[in-house]
Amino acid sequence: MVDDTKFLLLLLLLRSSSLCSGSELDIQCLKSIQQSVIDPRGTLKSSWNFSNGTNGFLCKFTGVECWHPDENRVLSLRLGNLGLEGPFPQGLQNCTSMSSLDLSSNNFSGPIPPDIARQMPYLTSLDLSYNSFSGSIPENISNMTYLNLLHLQDNQLSGPIPVEFNNLTRLTTFNVADNLLSGPVPLLLQKFDAYYFGGNQGLCGTPLDKCPRRRRWRIHIRLHRINDQSSIGAAIGFIVGFVVAFYFPHRFIFSKRLRAYVVRI
Template identity: 40%
Template sequence: MGIWGLQQHLAVALLLFLSTATATADPNDEQCLTHLSQSLTDPFNNLQNWTQTTFASPCQGLTSFLHGATCNNGRIYKLSLTNLSLKGTISPFLSNCTNLQSLDLSSNQITGPIPPDLQFLVNLAVLNLSSNRLSGPVPQQLASCAYLNVIDLHDNQLSGPIPLQLGLLARLSVFDVSNNRLSGPIPASLGNRTGNLPRFNASSYEGNKGLFGYPLAPMKSKEGLSIMAIVGIGLGSGLVSLVLSFAGVCIWLRVTEQKSADEEGKISQLMPEY
């Protein structure tokens, strides 16, 4: 075999090696995808190609072989599985997709908690889990994802307070936890941000009966009355009671005075004249 033929064979072998290396999944990505597919139920078979065979080689450069996945340099960097009627829970092994920058599981029927393990997605910029049936607390561990730009959790069944730690996310420009079951005060670091940090209006917090603080309107009682209105009613009731009490005393004194006058008249009639 001549030198030219040897070079051709070496070139083909090198291309085959690079192709195989690129197509082979990162072990962390493969574990991430495997566990996520096991934790979710796909009633309409939208994720037919989510199989173990595909997980072994999900990317070819920038091309992804998985529905809803986007690749970058052979790694999964975006998952968008929105509005697919998915059920089940979010696997904590999702944190193995360490190159993930965007996670969108919105508009499904996913239940259970938000895994605190998502804190290990250190490159995550977008987290959209809105319009599901997620329950439990908002994990304070999300504050470890320093690049988070979007946290959208609206229309779920999340409960408990909003973690103070989320106010440390300097890049956060979209924050929506409306229509949940959250309670307690809105952290000032999120409700009343200062400097150049983006601010969030009341629409980010509305629909949580137990949540209060700026920028929400003042709390109302169960009858829909504001605290100031209740205080006003209390003061008004006290004033009315005072007036009625004073009027009662006046009437009693008048009656007593009249009785005394009548008795004096009777006594004067009985006394002999001199």
């Protein structure tokens, strides 16, 4: 509760300081997004008109929610299901007081920026679900210490879930289902239901099936068995040879330079 109060005070401080410069940054933020995404339906092109210039004009843009209707300071971006395409949008670091980003149900592709937490350090909600993002999940997300919701399901993300996610102690909603992830589920995330990890054949550990033993241990054990079998075979051969020599000592045949010699013992 104390941490939540501190967070709200911090956001209020950001909101109240440098309003003019902050508004200019937020305008630049949305301009960069509009220019960097592919917008087949023309939703952002038609709605995001920067020629107005009045106080709070950003707040009338599709998907934009402001801290106050008379201030051009972005609180959240809800751009889900707009048919947007291309790589991860650029310029989000200029929305300096944004706390929520929703890009779900679009056609974004490519990697999630490795420095995403530096761009948006105060996010409490991040929804990138139902896109085609690929590559690994950035461990940098673990630096979003205020994050309550993280949705990454239905993408093409691969590799492990970063163990650094154990630092996301505020998470109450988490979903990475239907990706290409592998490896064990980090300890902190084991409290979530198996449903939110489904569709990743390589994931294992609570709440999923146990992780298999490492293959190298199996190879090690197998080599020991082979060595043991070789030793046993050599011992048996020695014993058989000794018995034959003891009970049938009449003749042994040796060869030297392709000529046979008979030696009587």
